[in-house]
Amino acid sequence: MKEKKKKHKSMLKWFIASIFLIFMVRAFFFSNYVVEGHSMNPTLEQGNFLMVNKMVYAFSKPERFDIVVFSHPEEKFNYVKRVIGLPGDQLEYIKDQLYVNGEPVLEPFIASDQLKVFGGNFTGDFSLEELTGKEKVPKGHVFVIGDNRLNSLDSRHFGYVSMEDIVGKVHVRYWPFDEINTTFK
Structure with a gap:
């Protein structure tokens, strides 16, 4: 009987420790985000629930086309957008073609039918x-920029992030x- 109680206490301790560990990982490494608005359509839609890795950039830098959540210093809420330009990049759009440092770069997340619908600009x-x-x-x-270019408040309006x-x-x-x-590129 004593051995059974010990086993239950041990299991309870492990259970409590596991729950504590899950909450700590959640608090420091991950965050939830609910998409509001249509600026990332069709990739992300209003009401989508996202898990955001808060620690990924502690050990690396953003890559082109990563989708990030960020807080705007002048606003009281977060945005979700796609990284188009990295530090040191020279960017230009001409006729819906992205040029990075003078070289054309494909944006596979922008469907060609989207471009046709909106008349090429x-x-x-x-x-x-x-x-x-x-x-x-x-630096x-x-x-x-949001994937829904015609309906996105982004760096074209408020500058760099x-x-x-x-x-x-x-x-x-x-x-x-x-x-x-889990794949957004």
Whole structure:
């Protein structure tokens, strides 16, 4: 009987320790985010639930086309957008073609039928210098744009995003269940 009680106490301790560990990992490494708005359509839609890895950029830097959640220093809520420009990049869009440092770069997440529907000027022509007065993305910053270019408040409007303001990288869309996804490129 004593041995059975010891076993139950031991299992209870392990259970409590496991729950504590799960909450700690959740608090420090991951965050949930609910998509609000249509700026990332069709990749992410309003009401999608996302899991954001908060620690990924503690050990690495954002990569082009990562989807990130960040807090805007002047706003009281978070945004979710796609990283288009990295520090040192010179960016330009001409006729819906992205050029990075003078070289054309494909954006596989923008479907060709989206471009056709909107008449070939889905993103709008611009250069960084025209928008921001700077020729290149500054050190410690990224340039972000929503996938729904015609309906996105992003770096074209509010400028660069400091890497310090990035909450984390979107790793999983877990709601709705039939649209679970871990690949967003």
